[in-house]
Amino acid sequence: MAETPQNVDAPPPAEHRHFIQKIIDEHVAAGRWGAPGDRSVVRTRFPPEPNGYLHIGHAKSIHLNHGLAQEFGGAFVLRFDDTNPVKEEQEYVDSIIADARWLGVRWEGMVENAEPGTPDFYAGVRFASDYFPAMYAFAIELVGKGLAYVDEQDADAIRTQRGTLTEPGTPSPFRDRPAEESLDLLERMKNGEIADGAMVLRAKIDMASPNLNLRDPVMYRVVNKPHHRTGDDWHIYPMYDWAHGLEDSIEGITNSICTLEFEAHRPLYDWFIDAINRGRGETNARGSGGGSSHGPPIHHPQQTEFARLSVDYTITSKRKLLQLVEERRVRGWDDPRLPTVSGLRRGGYTPESIRAFVMEGGATKFNAAVDVGKLENAVRSHLNQAAPRCMCVLDPVRLVIENWNETADRPGDGTGNSTDDPDRVEWMDAVNNPEDASAGTRRVPFSRELYVERVDFMEDPPKKFFRLGPGREVRLRYGFWVTCTGYEKDPETGEVTLIRATYDPETRGGDNPPPDADGKVRKVKGTIHWVSAEHAVPCEVRLFDRLFRVPKPEKPPKDAEAQADADGEWSFLDNLNPDSLTIREGALLEPEWHGGRQVLPSAHWPDGIERVQFERHGYFCLDADSTPEKLVWNRTVGLRDSWK
């Protein structure tokens, strides 16, 4: 049997391809956008409105679009849908570009590693506002064809005439006015001669359509406000439905991918492009068609909708995020408890883990809520591989090794230190990353006075507690085995203030002691972390937890009305987790790590954010609030913990 020759350009194996991939597969096979089989013609885009910050939901959209373009060898475009000067600002443009860069996508014309504010930073970025003149020309064309008209009624009148879900609308009295009149009025709208809200340009479609979007939708409204990019060149601005398809068409986008709520808008998307193409001749398949005064037909992309990503225990509503920020419920747009891209970044999430998370579910049309655990798991698995380890005691309690100065009968440790010196320091070797041998080892100082974690000691521990307690022996990781010989308490607070212990010199480095005379090896169940009192670096640690205590914070409880009695209306704020942030001011970090280098901001990670694992605690990153005098660490996510 003859082997089928391997075609290098063949599509990837048809396993688990989501519905959008399958749609594009068909387009490519049928040659809808170019020569049949030519995958490189695929063009996608991410079209944010610059009126807020990017969040995890946008991350899904941007990666979905970018991933599709990459997969097919096509192009990906970053375009700002800046069609409404009332809500948009340059600040948002800049933050979105910065976030998109950090997420790791590359758009057509992008210059990598460009500094914010430089021309290179904006290289390749498209703006809908650049197409305003083209859109205006198309609008004039539609008016000329009798497919659009200027309506001089106010918003209320238009709303009333639109009808309801069950009743048809009624036509505007201006619906059949002569094109010349509309053209004249449209130009005056554009030139700023008309007051806001006084008139609009409407498409003439079907006032009885069961799809309300088709009941003569507004194309242009008057907004006498400067635009962040076009200044006061324009006094009319296009509505989404009129603008979006044209933007896609002008950029040659083949597959315009958006979220489910635009499903009912797709007929309009198609209608506008078809309306422009009406009278523009046959399709370009005929080659020499298009012999009309308006020119050849314009490109008609395919809109496809997928379900927005939503995550349990958080919210992505722009309005509510803004409320949390403005009411100081969080520290800002980049608060690590927020699902914003900047919040995830500040919290220590890696771009790789965000991409893995958002891509894991593929694309579907089912509005699902993903477990936050999946997001946490994504970052854990990346950081487990990549983050160097170190020891940090979050809530320290002093531990004194009472026999530290007793001469032990053991071979020299090579340090030259005398074992009867109570002030001696022994430097222990510690593995930087057990998952990555190339990360090497570091030296950690061990001395008579240490600090251990308060929760690692119990006065009266249960049997299954593997840590410190009176008479119990544990391993101090990379240090020695110690046995608790006693403890002291503050008589007033009852708080443990000191733990006394003895160490076994035979267990240096944390190794098992040699077998006894009968050949039995002494064992220990627990290993705990520690720092040397005189060497430890004090720092602040911020322990972030989920912002809300319920999976669906926006959903009112069944008894919402009853609850509302006490303090007014029920609000999603009632679901805030009061313990979403715990600050440990007095945490103690081992002095050196990472090959013996003092902890300071550096560029070990591509994005310059320092990320480590505090052993037995979780993954942490150095916060921007850090100074050389005071390090501030944010907890990205805790380690899994099967003990409670």
Next chain:
RNA sequence: AGGGCAUUGGUGUAAUCGGUAGCACGACAGAUUCUGAUUCUGUUAGUCGGGGUUCGAGUCCCUGAUGCCCUGCCA
């Protein structure tokens, strides 16, 4: 109420023409372990309901239920 879309273990997601319901996360159990981590092994549990067509239905037909979206001069 009119229109549109959707529904597969606890969660998310696969299943070519109608042909063994698979994967991941979680949970649970065990093994390994100088992190109660990691890793490994095993167990758990599912086609929204009711009819129908068929040798055979997650898939096709009928019907019902539930959820989401649409009555901005927002996107």
